[in-house]
Amino acid sequence: MSLSIFYFLSFLAVLSALMVVIAKNPIHSVLYLIITFFAIAGHYVLLNAQFLAAVHVIVYAGAIMVLFLYVIMMLNLNADAEPQKSPWLKGAATIAGGTMMIVLVGALRSTAEVNSISQYDPNIGLIKTLGKTLYKDFMLPFEISSILFLSAMVGAVMLAKKETK
Amino acid sequence: MENIPGIIRQVPLNYYVLLSTLLFCIGVIGVLSRRNAIIILMCVELMLNAVNLLLAAFSSYYSDPAGQVFVFFIMAVAAAEVAVGLAILTMIYRNTGTVDINFLNKLKG
Structure with missing residues (x-):
């Protein structure tokens, strides 16, 4: 299923x-x-x-x-x-992306499979667990992301504003 | 063993790695093959989502909440990136009248 x-x-x-x-x-x-x-x-x-x-x-x-x-x-x-790009360039882009995929898949094929199913915890995705992790272990990145949002907000408004001579 | 969801019992983690690789490479092809700057930004979003899916899959398979918190941070960064990127694009459109990246060659020597 x-x-x-x-x-x-x-x-x-x-x-x-x-x-x-x-x-x-x-x-x-x-x-x-x-x-x-x-x-x-x-x-x-x-x-x-x-x-x-x-x-x-x-x-x-x-x-x-x-x-x-x-x-x-x-x-x-x-x-x-x-x-539109020329068909030639589109083909080159597809070949480049496909080559990258082949390289990645080839590299990932040789990785070993590790299973840790025996210690599965069903509560991982719940807000309670994630909130505890976020506010305990990732407190500083969380605060820094607020500064990122502030600067992004100011930047977006400044960029999109009409220029006044 | 009873509370393990079916996805983890039936679907190997490799399938998620392959799916994310596929989505990421489609995003790369989109960035390389399109000229509309807005579509390029959308393909970057697609690549970010491929990485998000992989992080969430690893987080679920290994029961580690840190992976899902990373996804949360990536989403925050993506939202800020889109806001600034689209502001830059509207400014480019206002100044040059197009979002075609082939016309953005002022820095070319």
């Missing part, structure tokens, strides 16, 4: 990821990327990481992709205005 759900979600994720790259219209690319994100959220649920699944849907599908859609709408991009 889990295996077939895994195959279905993986197929969905890979297919819509391919469509993100292939689709001519930027709006279609964004919509396919949202499907990919939902498939990945399904993987998180399958992996017993409920908190991550919820945060993933809220942050990616809810915030980031809406921002992308809004910018594409604001810039009025469509399939006609979409710049």
